[in-house]
Amino acid sequence: MIRRIARIAVGAAVTGAAAVALWTGPAAAQDGGADAALVARGRYLAVAADCAACHTAPHGGKPFAGGYGIASPLGSIYSSNITPSKVAGIGNYSESQFAAAVRDGIRGDGAHLYPAMPYTSYARLTDADIHALYAYFTQAVRPVDTAPPATRLPFPFNIRASMMVWNALFLDGTRFTPDPARSAQVNRGAYLAIALGHCDTCHTPRNAMMAEIGGKQLGGATLGTWIAPNITPDPVSGIGDWSSDDLFRYLKTGDVPGKAQAAGPMAEAIEHSFQYLSDDDLRAIVAYVRQVPALRNAAETRPRDAYGAISNGEALQRGVAPASLSNGARIFTGDCAACHRPTGTGSQDGYYPQLFHNSATGAATPDNLVAAILQGVDRTVGGQHVFMPGFAHGSYVDELSDQDVADVGNYVLSQFGNQAVHITASDVATLRAGGPRPLLARVGGYIVPAIVALAVIILTVIIIMVRAGRRIRRPA
Numbered sequence: 001m002i003r004r005i006a007r008i009a010v011g012a013a014v015t016g017a018a019a020v021a022l023w024t025g026p027a028a029a030q031d032g033g034a035d036a037a038l039v040a041r042g043r044y045l046a047v048a049a050d051c052a053a054c055h056t057a058p059h060g061g062k063p064f065a066g067g068y069g070i071a072s073p074l075g076s077i078y079s080s081n082i083t084p085s086k087v088a089g090i091g092n093y094s095e096s097q098f099a100a101a102v103r104d105g106i107r108g109d110g111a112h113l114y115p116a117m118p119y120t121s122y123a124r125l126t127d128a129d130i131h132a133l134y135a136y137f138t139q140a141v142r143p144v145d146t147a148p149p150a151t152r153l154p155f156p157f158n159i160r161a162s163m164m165v166w167n168a169l170f171l172d173g174t175r176f177t178p179d180p181a182r183s184a185q186v187n188r189g190a191y192l193a194i195a196l197g198h199c200d201t202c203h204t205p206r207n208a209m210m211a212e213i214g215g216k217q218l219g220g221a222t223l224g225t226w227i228a229p230n231i232t233p234d235p236v237s238g239i240g241d242w243s244s245d246d247l248f249r250y251l252k253t254g255d256v257p258g259k260a261q262a263a264g265p266m267a268e269a270i271e272h273s274f275q276y277l278s279d280d281d282l283r284a285i286v287a288y289v290r291q292v293p294a295l296r297n298a299a300e301t302r303p304r305d306a307y308g309a310i311s312n313g314e315a316l317q318r319g320v321a322p323a324s325l326s327n328g329a330r331i332f333t334g335d336c337a338a339c340h341r342p343t344g345t346g347s348q349d350g351y352y353p354q355l356f357h358n359s360a361t362g363a364a365t366p367d368n369l370v371a372a373i374l375q376g377v378d379r380t381v382g383g384q385h386v387f388m389p390g391f392a393h394g395s396y397v398d399e400l401s402d403q404d405v406a407d408v409g410n411y412v413l414s415q416f417g418n419q420a421v422h423i424t425a426s427d428v429a430t431l432r433a434g435g436p437r438p439l440l441a442r443v444g445g446y447i448v449p450a451i452v453a454l455a456v457i458i459l460t461v462i463i464i465m466v467r468a469g470r471r472i473r474r475p476a
């Protein structure tokens with residue numbers, strides 16, 4: 001039952017998503033000197049934690065004014081207005097109330113927040129960082145006096161105190177403490193990666209209770225349509241064959257030629273957050289990622305970015321009557337080859353990537369290849385817009401059916417990628433339906449556990465009632 005609810009929650013969470021632009025035009029700090037430095041630090045942390053993504057309504061909502069509806073099967077959970085408005089926001093919050101909301105999930109009025117607000121990650125934030133965030137939100141964010149829609153979940157989910165059960169299970173309230181056995185750089189990276197909810201949220205698989213599986217850190221996890229791959233240092237299943245510079249470049253730009261490009265939720269994370277991190281912080285994350293325990297999937301024999309080679313398949317087919325080409329080859333020629341070149345080499349300047357030695361075509365699962373064909377790539381980094389159109393319904397380019405996507409995907413795999421992988425039309429249908437839109441993939445990571453926790457509570461209540469019933473029926 002828990003699994004089923006979780007799946008329903010993922011399905012529901014994917015609908016109605018919309019991209020939220022990161023607001024980058026904060027008001028100036030009111031004081032100069034030390035305060036300005038503190039506020040600047042708070043702003044940096046807010047970007048690193050991507051508070052704006054959830055706390056800004058889609059389609060031009062005012063920055064941090066809340067109202068982003070996170071869909072759940074029980075109704076939407078709306079993010080709060082966290083501008084310093086005294087009537088609609090957190091203008092009356094003391095610093096300790098702010099700290100309690102962000103780290104313990106307890107609102108100013110004492111009510112429990114749903115874990116759609118990722119306080120279980122933020123619980124590790126240091127006092128100094130909470131102080132800086134508080135300074136930023138109270139001094140440099142413009143107050144907005146409109147209240148977001150109220151969250152109204154049906155009974156018993158509207159009893160916020162029920163989140164105490166979830167907290168007892170999953171909230172580890174210990175603040176981040178550096179591990180003396182690790183370097184300062186690795187500790188900094190761990191803090192950024194874990195406390196600010198960065199990498200583990202998506203790349204660590206979850207168990208049936210939707211809690212991250214301890215021994216599988218960064219071992220890869222499905223987010224619906226996209227897969228966040230294994231990024232442990234294993235040279236076959238992970239990214240052990242990447243250099244530190246490769247990983248740094250990927251986090252900064254989303255493109256490492258001959259290895260991987262970032263689309264979907266990863267592109268969002270880079271676009272809204274990682275690209276703005278200092279080089280030192282990115283290097284720290286790299287150092288941290290490179291020392292987690294390596295995890296190997298025994299079925300894999302070669303790194304996913306080491307498959308395929310230049311193909312002349314398409315060139316050979318030129319002059320062949322289109323009717324005699326396979327459906328996949330025909331679609332590749334018409335819809336892909338203009339950018340990725342008939343030989344799969346991509347463009348010389350690298351703007352259009354090569355399709356061989358590409359993690360999307362060499363992976364043991366075709367999910368990210370199918371996802372890229374359906375949703376395309378849309379990433380703006382450092383002012384440069386990287387764009388590939390998606391071929392799903394509603395695209396301005398050719399709309400491809402499930403069978404078409406499977407055919408062109410299989411053509412790409414056979415010409416440039418992992419030939420052991422095969423895509424069926426029903427695989428495509430599943431991925432098409434399960435596809436979280438980028439931001440919600442991330443939000444889903446939080447909302448699903450909340451729903452599961454509530455399901456557990458209901459189960460517990462039912463069990464208690466059944467037991468009580470038995471006791472009553474039992475003859476004296």
Ligand code: HEC
Nearest residue numbers: 049050051054078079080082101107113114116117118443
């Ligand atoms: C994944 C989405 C998400 C992210 C990221 C996020 N929040 Fe939230 N936050 C929420 C939601 C949803 C609520 C409302 C939850 C509820 O009503 O139970 C909330 C509530 C809050 C509240 C409670 C305010 C009130 O009075 O209701 C504060 C304070 C807050 N967030 C601050 C932050 C800060 C600061 C950050 C960045 C460090 C942040 N949030 C990042 C989703 C998010």
Ligand code: HEC
Nearest residue numbers: 198199202226227228260261262263265266269359368442
């Ligand atoms: C919102 C979810 C999300 C977050 C947060 C996230 N990732 Fe990813 N990551 C993904 C997805 C999805 C992909 C696959 C993207 C694609 O193939 O286009 C990916 C791909 C990658 C890859 C490329 C792997 C390959 O072989 O293609 C690396 C490296 C990576 N992520 C590192 C990180 C690190 C380090 C962090 C934390 C700083 C992080 N990611 C945070 C979702 C996420």
Ligand code: HEC
Nearest residue numbers: 255261262263335336339351352353360372377386387388
């Ligand atoms: C208009 C040009 C264009 C067309 C047409 C196009 N692509 Fe792309 N493709 C791109 C760009 C741009 C990227 C991303 C480059 C980057 O991230 O730096 C990309 C990325 C990819 C990736 C890597 C995605 C990832 O997440 O790792 C794959 C696989 C891919 N394309 C396959 C295809 C296939 C198959 C087709 C035809 C169905 C196709 N492309 C059509 C421009 C195009």
